Amino acid sequence: MDNQLMSIGMVKELTGLSERQIRYYEERQLVFPARTKGGSRRYSYEDVRKIREINQKLKEGFNTFELKEKRGKKNLM
Amino acid sequence: MDNQLMSIGMVKELTGLSERQIRYYEERQLVFPARTKGGSRRYSYEDVRKIREINQKLKEGFNTFELKEKRGKKNLM
DNA sequence: CGTGTAAGGAATTCTGACACG
DNA sequence: CGTGTAAGGAATTCTGACACG
Numbered sequence: 001m002d003n004q005l006m007s008i009g010m011v012k013e014l015t016g017l018s019e020r021q022i023r024y025y026e027e028r029q030l031v032f033p034a035r036t037k038g039g040s041r042r043y044s045y046e047d048v049r050k051i052r053e054i055n056q057k058l059k060e061g062f063n064t065f066e067l068k069e070k071r072g073k074k075n076l077m
Numbered sequence: 078m079d080n081q082l083m084s085i086g087m088v089k090e091l092t093g094l095s096e097r098q099i100r101y102y103e104e105r106q107l108v109f110p111a112r113t114k115g116g117s118r119r120y121s122y123e124d125v126r127k128i129r130e131i132n133q134k135l136k137e138g139f140n141t142f143e144l145k146e147k148r149g150k151k152n153l154m
Numbered sequence: 155c156g157t158g159t160a161a162g163g164a165a166t167t168c169t170g171a172c173a174c175g
Numbered sequence: 176c177g178t179g180t181a182a183g184g185a186a187t188t189c190t191g192a193c194a195c196g
Contacts, residue, residue, distance in 0.1 A: 005082055005083045005087050006082045007084060007166075007167080008166085008167070008168095009113065009165095009166065009167080010082050010119075018178075018179080019167080019168095020177085020178055020179065020180085021177080021178065023168090023169095024176095024177065024178070028177095036086065036186090036187095037186090038167085038168095038185080038186045038187070039167080039168065039169095039185085039186075040166080040167055040168075040186075040187085041167080041168090042087075058176095058177075063176065063177085064176080064177080065176095084187075084188080085187085085188070085189095086186095086187065086188080095157075095158080096188080096189095097156085097157055097158065097159085098156080098157065100189090100190095101155095101156065101157070105156095113165090113166095114165090115164080115165045115166070115188085115189095116164080116165075116188080116189065116190095117165075117166085117187080117188055117189075118188080118189090135155095135156075140155065140156085141155080141156080142155095
């Protein structure tokens with residue numbers, strides 16, 4: 001994981017989502033950002049892509065549990 | 078510049094250099110990181126590459142002024 | 155000249171919780 | 176369930192300066 005370099009602030013800018021939303025997706029085990037020594041999250045572009053997709057699916061009516069299932073079965077994310 | 082996303086802390090890790098060195102190369106106009114609203118520097122991979130090259134050249138005996146000239150003439154960096 | 159460091163401040167991020175629904 | 180927010184703390188980064196050489 002040499003490519004997780006964005007702070008949550010960058011992700012916030014790129015996606016337009018709130019820190020709360022971004023952290024929540026992690027809490028629900030949908031994204032797995034790295035951590036610095038200090039404990040801050042570090043995201044990759046791939047994570048940003050996932051986060052966008054998750055938010056999109058949620059808007060479409062799915063819940064985080066379904067998204068997790070879907071990932072397991074179809075390995076799409 | 079959508080790809081300047083690393084904090085100086087990340088660059089420090091990737092290059093093994095000190096913040097002082099990294100900032101100094103900017104002061105000497107050898108690298109041009111972006112800035113967040115808050116004022117922190119944001120580096121791209123390209124910047125990291127330049128920083129490594131600069132440090133290498135300095136070890137070889139060049140000074141920052143020469144490095145700036147070289148860049149202008151040969152457009153290598 | 156290139157780099158170290160202590161100084162004080164400002165911006166960032168973290169966690170756990172209460173809230174709504 | 177997904178998200179907002181106020182709370183207090185910890186880690187990060189910033190600038191300007193003094194130091195050495």
